[in-house]
Amino acid sequence: MNRQFAIVAIVGVLVLGSGCSDDKSSDSTTPATISTDTTTTIAAPTEQTIAGTISYAGDLGPGVILVVANLVGSNGPPLYSAVLGAAGSYAITGVADGEYILFAFVDAANDRGAPEEGEAQGFYDTNGDGNPDPVVIAGGAGVIDIDMTLV
Numbered sequence: 001m002n003r004q005f006a007i008v009a010i011v012g013v014l015v016l017g018s019g020c021s022d023d024k025s026s027d028s029t030t031p032a033t034i035s036t037d038t039t040t041t042i043a044a045p046t047e048q049t050i051a052g053t054i055s056y057a058g059d060l061g062p063g064v065i066l067v068v069a070n071l072v073g074s075n076g077p078p079l080y081s082a083v084l085g086a087a088g089s090y091a092i093t094g095v096a097d098g099e100y101i102l103f104a105f106v107d108a109a110n111d112r113g114a115p116e117e118g119e120a121q122g123f124y125d126t127n128g129d130g131n132p133d134p135v136v137i138a139g140g141a142g143v144i145d146i147d148m149t150l151v
Helices: 003-015
Strands: 033-035 040-042 050-055 064-071 080-084 088-092 098-107 121-123 135-137
Touching: 050 064, 050 098, 064 088, 080 088
Parallel strands: none
Antiparallel strands: 033 040, 050 088, 064 080, 064 098, 098 121, 098 135
């Protein structure tokens, strides 16, 4: 079994039963922005927040982007998730201290199910070795720049 398939299989188990809403209009996962003439500043995350940017060059159509976080080694449903109506900034709030794997994918059918074949996906891989890297929340502090590109 190749590594990408194994990750998709694990995330597939994680996404099912996550309880994500179908309502794109209630997406509250984008950090606040403050705009002035030519500068946009993204506010720093509050405590216990994982924030970053999802890059995706494709067309979502009626779909959404799901960002999920689960404890390293867990095979249960995702503990935390965010739903985006478009590529861009996300924030997952209220995250307890721990080590998490972050994964994102295009849910083209907008069914909040596991990733399907052909749906763009990606995970946080800061060192570029092709393996997901853990994101650590410690002392209730938030982390930023947890960026992912979906391919």
